[in-house]
Amino acid sequence: MQWETVIGLEIHVQLATKSKIFSGSSTTFGAEPNTQASAVDLAMPGMLPVANEQAFRYAIMFGLAIDAEINKRSVFERKNYFYPDLPKGYQTTQLAEPIVGAGHVDVQLSDGSSKRIRIHHAHLEEDAGKSLHEDFHGMSGIDLNRAGTPLIEIVTEPDMRNSEEAVACARKLHAIVTSLGICDGEMAQGSMRFDVNVSVRPKGEDKLGTRTETKNLNSFRFMERAIKLEVERQIELIEDGGSVTQETRLYDGDKHFSRAMRSKEEANDYRYFPCPDLLPVVFDDDYIARIKADLPELPDNRQARFIEQYGLSLYDASILSAEANMASFFEAVVKACDDAKLAANWILGELSARLNSEEQSVSASKISAVQLAALIKRIKDNTLSSAGAKKVFEALWNGENNDVDAIIEANGLKQVSDTGALEKLVDEVLAGLPDQIAQYQEADEKKRKKLMGGFMGPLMKASKGQGNPKLFTEILIRKLGE
Amino acid sequence: MSIQQSDVEKIAHLARLEVSAEQAQRLTKDLSNILDLVDQLQxxxxxxxxPMAHPMDAEQRLRADTVTETNQRDALQSVAPAVENGLYLVPKVIE
Structure with a gap:
């Protein structure tokens, strides 16, 4: 039987506010446990929430970016459940009246087509703390620094039909929130977390199959693999005469294995009700219009601009424009070296290879945009050969020195482009190679090209690798033709 | 009686509150009285x-995004039953 996969996503996006959504505690990542957990975050008796305007502003920015309706009136509700990293016993969230209504994103697929994914809504809520289960004499350790960090939860419609579409949608949302500057996008730190709802149904069937939810995926790669694994599991289950149980599953990316979380009989009995501690939040049209007027450039617009302004190919432009950090790095390099083509080549080549192998984003690059631009300038003015440039890149990356010119000097990488000096070297080398010269002069055009290598080797050696190969070739052709 | 004792026991369990059978019986009666009043309003x-989201017909005031809290961990943890390495310790909750 032919099966069709149906996927919907729920995405938790940590908003890049300085303080929490309902308290004045800092949201800085990586602080000592519980040093950013105030009496409000700990739900001490008598504490009351005071909502952070910036969280709303960010949520509205997101809504405008996905062409969604902004609900001018939104209401917080209590989602009640017991867990020690949720000290209040409820999560303050939005249900019936979320800040962001229905919208959509368009994603590019590898076959060149594009697909529209509908967003059901996005709502504001608070994050929970973290539970650590290892090695506390049979107890669990609770860190509440994250408790109260503002989130938007983005809920898509079940519009995706395979893992590629789901990952493309996730990447697009990542690009949008980072371009807006409302989230740092650091997935390894949990700044964006994906829950994936997957079901399968016989092709042609309208009714949706029973879905499972795989929670808390924090990389695109794990997301793709978790979806494929779950689709296989469901199809196998049904083909073996079984049926899919609606359940929450956990995926272990390192072991490529998933399991059902222990199902609770009272699952989803959240007893939502409007939070009496918070009044409805209301914005007027002016407020929203002002945010719209100040909206930063979105990935789709930036991609078009990169093609237009810098003459990049669609492929190069799509990669360089997707992430705000990458885009601004690229533009900083271009601004400083005035060569978009070389900048794109070095960023997509050497730099990306390095970042990928160290699993880092461009914000963690060990080479700054200014340094890369300085390196490119030395390629442009013929100081560096491409081999020499790679050596300088190495030295910069390894932190041997942070000045391009100093590295060139210290390692003798300066290309000799003084024609007089090069001519002299060519004369000297040619004087010792009469047989090769004769061979060259008898050869036809095609063969001559091959024979050039026999001269270039000794020439580079004689110049200690510093002769400009382009100039050497020019001089050689001229001299050998005489 | 608009609710049963089993409802009270279930809600108490969801909130991880321990109530004795005797307490549950009394609570069932009290809560039923409250719910009966609500039924009259219905x-x-x-x-x-x-529907109103809040009994006060007013809008939420918002605060500026500034960090106003300082680290009060020692004071806050002085009333916790168990702490270690800055973490609050609780009975093991892993699934």
Whole structure:
């Protein structure tokens, strides 16, 4: 039987506010446990929430970016459940009246087509703390620094039909929130977390199959693999005469294995009700219009601009424009070296290879945009050969020195482009190679090209690798033709 | 009785509150009385009236995004039953 996969996503996006959504505690990542957990975050008796305007502003920015309706009136509700990293016993969230209504994103697929994914809504809520289960004499350790960090939860419609579409949608949302500057996008730190709802149904069937939810995926790669694994599991289950149980599953990316979380009989009995501690939040049209007027450039617009302004190919432009950090790095390099083509080549080549192998984003690059631009300038003015440039890149990356010119000097990488000096070297080398010269002069055009290598080797050696190969070739052709 | 003792026991369990059978019996009676009062209110005609999210007809005031809290961990943890390495310790909750 032919099966069709149906996927919907729920995405938790940590908003890049300085303080929490309902308290004045800092949201800085990586602080000592519980040093950013105030009496409000700990739900001490008598504490009351005071909502952070910036969280709303960010949520509205997101809504405008996905062409969604902004609900001018939104209401917080209590989602009640017991867990020690949720000290209040409820999560303050939005249900019936979320800040962001229905919208959509368009994603590019590898076959060149594009697909529209509908967003059901996005709502504001608070994050929970973290539970650590290892090695506390049979107890669990609770860190509440994250408790109260503002989130938007983005809920898509079940519009995706395979893992590629789901990952493309996730990447697009990542690009949008980072371009807006409302989230740092650091997935390894949990700044964006994906829950994936997957079901399968016989092709042609309208009714949706029973879905499972795989929670808390924090990389695109794990997301793709978790979806494929779950689709296989469901199809196998049904083909073996079984049926899919609606359940929450956990995926272990390192072991490529998933399991059902222990199902609770009272699952989803959240007893939502409007939070009496918070009044409805209301914005007027002016407020929203002002945010719209100040909206930063979105990935789709930036991609078009990169093609237009810098003459990049669609492929190069799509990669360089997707992430705000990458885009601004690229533009900083271009601004400083005035060569978009070389900048794109070095960023997509050497730099990306390095970042990928160290699993880092461009914000963690060990080479700054200014340094890369300085390196490119030395390629442009013929100081560096491409081999020499790679050596300088190495030295910069390894932190041997942070000045391009100093590295060139210290390692003798300066290309000799003084024609007089090069001519002299060519004369000297040619004087010792009469047989090769004769061979060259008898050869036809095609063969001559091959024979050039026999001269270039000794020439580079004689110049200690510093002769400009382009100039050497020019001089050689001229001299050998005489 | 608008609710059963089993409802009270279920809600108590969801909130991880320990109530004895005797307490549950009393609570069932008290809560039922409250719910009966609500039932009387339900008799009022509310067709076409949007539900209120809050009894006060007012809007939420918002605060600026600034960090105003300082680290009070030592003071806050002085009342915790168990702490270690800055973490609050609780009975093991892993699934």
């Amino acid at each position: 008799a009022a005609k509310t067709d076409g009236i949007a």
